[in-house]
Amino acid sequence: MQVNNVETLFKKTLRESDLSAKQQSVLQVSLNLFAEQGFDRTSTSEIAKAAGVSEGTVFKQFKTKDGILKAILDPIVAHVVPMVATEFLDELKTNNLVDLKSFLQYAIQDRMTFAVENRQQIKVFAQEILRNPKIITDLSGKVEAVVNGQVGEVLQQFKDRGELVDWPNMRIIRYLVGILGSYVFPQVFLAPTADFDADKASQEAVEVLMRGLTPVK
Amino acid sequence: MQVNNVETLFKKTLRESDLSAKQQSVLQVSLNLFAEQGFDRTSTSEIAKAAGVSEGTVFKQFKTKDGILKAILDPIVAHVVPMVATEFLDELKTNNLVDLKSFLQYAIQDRMTFAVENRQQIKVFAQEILRNPKIITDLSGKVEAVVNGQVGEVLQQFKDRGELVDWPNMRIIRYLVGILGSYVFPQVFLAPTADFDADKASQEAVEVLMRGLTPVK
Amino acid sequence: MQVNNVETLFKKTLRESDLSAKQQSVLQVSLNLFAEQGFDRTSTSEIAKAAGVSEGTVFKQFKTKDGILKAILDPIVAHVVPMVATEFLDELKTNNLVDLKSFLQYAIQDRMTFAVENRQQIKVFAQEILRNPKIITDLSGKVEAVVNGQVGEVLQQFKDRGELVDWPNMRIIRYLVGILGSYVFPQVFLAPTADFDADKASQEAVEVLMRGLTPVK
Amino acid sequence: MQVNNVETLFKKTLRESDLSAKQQSVLQVSLNLFAEQGFDRTSTSEIAKAAGVSEGTVFKQFKTKDGILKAILDPIVAHVVPMVATEFLDELKTNNLVDLKSFLQYAIQDRMTFAVENRQQIKVFAQEILRNPKIITDLSGKVEAVVNGQVGEVLQQFKDRGELVDWPNMRIIRYLVGILGSYVFPQVFLAPTADFDADKASQEAVEVLMRGLTPVK
DNA sequence: CATGAATGAGTCTTCATTCAT
DNA sequence: AATGAATGAAGACTCATTCAT
Known part of the structure; x- marks a missing residue:
């Protein structure tokens, strides 16, 4: 399975930077501390x-x-996010997702795992967004491009085949993210319960999404 | 329509407290400043x-x-949240919500308005939750009680009439909150766009929820 | 003889300010330290x-x-300088300076004593002027007003009586200050020699100034 | 006319030192920065x-x-000052200064030009003197030697011819410097006004000095 | 000689908190 | 109860200086 781990990718980005070992260590440690205590x-x-x-x-x-925070966030936005997105999209194609259900199963489970594995980084991001919402305005352009671009192509297939309601892509993604978030949010931001069953959660999420997004005959 | 405004209720709570005018002013001003700048x-x-x-x-x-923050959050948790919940539930009954769709329409629109009107307070809460997730553990008990109690009764009606899937209440509420959040989140935490159309948004949300939550024949 | 001591006047200004004893102490101590070590x-x-x-x-x-420095310099510029100037001019009139020589004798000796007694304050000023020459641009207006105003009147008397060359006031004052400075400068900024004889110095200064400033028959 | 420019001489001294190009550059740049900002x-x-x-x-x-400052100031004191002095004295002799007025005219104008052209270096010196007056104690010996030595010879000529008052050389130089300073000081340390007329200034200075320093018949 | 990453003591400044009035 | 001067610990940041390469 894919690495899909921001920390791993972040470390890779660090290694490829021209920062000395000590300076890389500063960023690594800062990321953890910022996530833990703000x-x-x-x-x-x-x-x-x-x-x-x-x-x-x-x-x-x-x-x-602030420069430290920037040094952490900027490469994530510039490199890690695109890398993760590309990786995700590649998998979508590779896995030959024949129908909407397969697609949803894959996507939901994959992103759920991603979110839980990258709790720390996500928390740092969340804090920064609360403080400075502009950061997401910059990102939203990229996101919209991907949603209407590569993801859009995938969704279009399902629409063409009559498997998916003919709503705007952003609306469909909105629900995907909303339902996903309803499971992921408590794990990331509240107490990460040990008994969280990602399999069951994604099955449930897929079930309700299939109902909500399948065209009515 | 109901007041449904945390600020108003908060002020009311303040008035009923034994705090002097100056001390009330401290809390009022702190709430605003905490929301604005953390x-x-x-x-x-x-x-x-x-x-x-x-x-x-x-x-x-x-x-x-910290005592100031506590003095702000505690009465909200202790009084304002219950007051709002009661008010909401009363409305649900008063408005004689004959079917699931009416219920969803009312609930979604009402909570959406609530969220947008109380952006400030919600942001203070969100910050505090990121910092100290324990606060929500305390709340979650209350929430679960309400969901399985009064809200549960309402939901049960619809289940009995075959209008609503027979899933656990928490699961149903999870999707309600997830879909609602997918619309509300950007307005509260990111740029509150002037062109946000609460009517259209709640209609869309109801549409997808009706699909997702109606039993299949 | 007059007080003519910036420190005394400075302390008086401090007392009349609304600063607490501790804050006055801060300014007093800062003045000394700034003068001693910059x-x-x-x-x-x-x-x-x-x-x-x-x-x-x-x-x-x-x-x-910087606020400390400002708090020291501003009142000196605003109050102490004018007070000293007024005091000096009053003395000029009181002492009934019948001829140019008496005037020069008085003025030179008086200012020489003033400079030596206020070495500290003058050094702080000098430092600040090196750093930020604007401060003196602000003062020069005041100085010019006094030179052409009250001092001008005194000089005019001597000109009218044919005791003083008919040069512009600023030019005459320039030489007065230059000659005075040639004696005072080493005492204030270099090693203040114990054997400095203010009486002899002012007599010499008066001698050369009398020669330089008396009209040729 | 002579070079009379400390910067040029300073550079020459640098070239003749055994410092590498980079190290010379350090001193050059430091001189400028120290003058500009202290x-x-x-x-x-x-x-x-x-x-x-x-x-x-x-x-x-x-x-x-401090070593940098020393490396700048020491050669100036050791070489540049003597070089300038020698150059100046040579000029005095070369120009065949027949009478006191010619001498004063030449000396005043020359030194005035010198001061204005070497504002930067003078400011660095001034700062350093304020900080550490000892530096000038070292110099004063040299100065006194020159004043009583070569300059003394020149002055003696005029005294012998009855053109110059029979005062100690130091006293005469004191007035020369004082009057010169009264014109030069504002240009160097305060705002260097564009309309400064060195010709007119030196004529005025010579006029008052001639009056002050000519013996009374 | 030259480099520049690394150091750590020291600087100015902020801020929650106390307490005499 | 209210004030606001005073505190001192802690914070972000600077800078002269060192040293391995």
């Missing part, structure tokens, strides 16, 4: 200590504390 | 200035900065 | 310690380190 | 960047930041 509640001295570097080193490269 | 980014001196009181006064009553 | 080489913690207050107190009132 | 407000990284060298290089040669 940006504002994480001090730069805490970061330095956790990364095993001096406080000067932190600022030498990243200039400001 | 708890960590709001200083107590800023609060004091905005509330027109001295810094000493802020602490005289609330002991700590 | 603005940039004086740390705020040093100021706090010397003033016997916490570092927070320093910033509570003066906001920034 | 020693304390110029960081070593700023110097390194402006000089196009690494931070390590700056310290390799000069050990400390």
Whole structure:
């Protein structure tokens, strides 16, 4: 199965950057601390200590504390998100999703796993969005392009075959995300319950989505 | 129509408290500032200035900065949420919701309006949940009680009449909230677009929910 | 003889301000430290310690380190300079300066004493002028007004009586200041020699000025 | 006319030193930055960047930041000042200054031009003197030697011929410098006004000095 | 010689909190 | 109850200096 793990991809991006080992460590450690206790509640001295570097080193490269956050978020937005998207879309095609149900089963389960595995990164993103919603305005363009582009093609197939209601792509995706979120949200932001059954959850989600998105005869 | 406005109810709660006018002002102003710029980014001196009181006064009553947040959140959780819930449930009964569609139309539109009107308070809550998920664990008990209690009765009617799938109440509510959230989330947390059409949005939401939640013959 | 001491006047201004004793102490101590070791080489913690207050107190009132400097310089420019000027001019009139020589003797000696007694304040000013010459542009207006105003009247008397060359006031004052400075400068900015004889110095200065400024028959 | 420009001479001194091109660049750039923004407000990284060298290089040669200042000031004191003095004295002799007026005209105008052309260097010196007056104690010996030596010879001629008052050389030079300074100071340290007329200024200065320094019959 | 990443002490500044009035 | 001056610990950030390469 695909890696699909932001942390792995993030580390890869780090390795390919021209940052020194210490500076990479700063970003790695910051990501974890920001996710755990929030940006504002994480001090730069805490970061330095956790990364095993001096406080000067932190600022030498990243200039400001906000610079650290930017150094984390920017490559994720610029590289990780597209990589993940591409990977996901490739899988969609590879897996030869013959009908809507297969497609939904795959997509829902895949994204659910993704969300749970990348809780940390998602939380950092969520915090930043609450603080500065502009960040998502920048992303929404990309998302819309993908939805109407490659994802749109896939959806169109199902529409053509009469398997999917003829609603705008954004509307269909909205419901997909909404239903997915209704399962994922508590796991990511609230207490991640140990008894969360991703299989059962995705089956249920697929069931209600199939009902909601199949054309009425 | 009902007031349904947390701010109004919050003010009412304040009036009924034994807090002096100045102390009420502190809470009122804090709520706004916390929503606008976040708890960590709001200083107590800023609060004091905005509330027109001295810094000493802020602490005289609330002991700590966290105490202010608690003084805001606690009554909302203790009084405002129940009041809103009761009000909502009363309306459900009063409006004589003869069938599932009427029920969904009413519920969705009502909650959508509620969310948009109370953006500020919701944002403060969201921040606090990210920081301290425990707060929702406390709430979830109450919510589950309501869902399985009064709301459960309503849902049961529809199930009995064969208008609603025979799924657990929590599952049904999950989808309701998920679909609702897919419309409301961008308005509350991202850019609140001026062209948001609550009527159209709730009609669409009802449409997909009716499909998803109606039993198959 | 007149007080003529900026420090005394500065303290008087402080007392009349609405600053607390501690805050006055901050300014007093800062003035001394800035004069001794320069603005940039004086740390705020040093100021706090010397003033016997916490570092927070320093910033509570003066906001920034520059704010401290401003709080020192502004009242001097606004009040002390005018007070000193008035005092000086009053003395000029009171002492019934019958001829140019008496006038020069008085003025030179008086200003020389003034400069030597207020070395500290003058040094702080000098530093600030090197850093930010704008400060003197603001003052030059006032100075010119006095030179052409009250001082001008005095000079005009001597011109009318044929005791003083008919040059523009600014030119005459320029030489007065230049010659005065040639004696004062080393005392203020270089090593203040113990054997400095203000009496002899002013006699010499008066001698050369009398020669330079008396009309040729 | 003579070069009379400290920068040119400074560069020449640099070329004749055993410093590498990069290290010379460090001194050159430091001089400018110190003059513009002061020693304390110029960081070593700023110097390194402006000089196009690494931070390590700056310290390799000069050990400390003070070492840079020393490396700038020392050669000026050791070589440039003497060179300028010699040049000046040579000119005095070459120009065959027949009488006191010619001498004053030449000297005043020459030094005035010198001061205005070397504003930067003078400002660095002035700053350093404010900070560490000892530097001038070292210089004063040299100055006194020159004043009583070669300059003394020139002055003696005029005294012998009855063109110049029989005052100690230092006293005469004091007035020369004082009057000169009264014109030059504002140009160097305050706003350098575009309309400064060096010709007119030196004529005026000569006029008052001739009056002040000519023996009374 | 030259580099530049790394250091850590020190700087200015903020802020929640206390307390005498 | 209310004030606001005072506190001091902690925060972000700077900078002269070192050292392995």
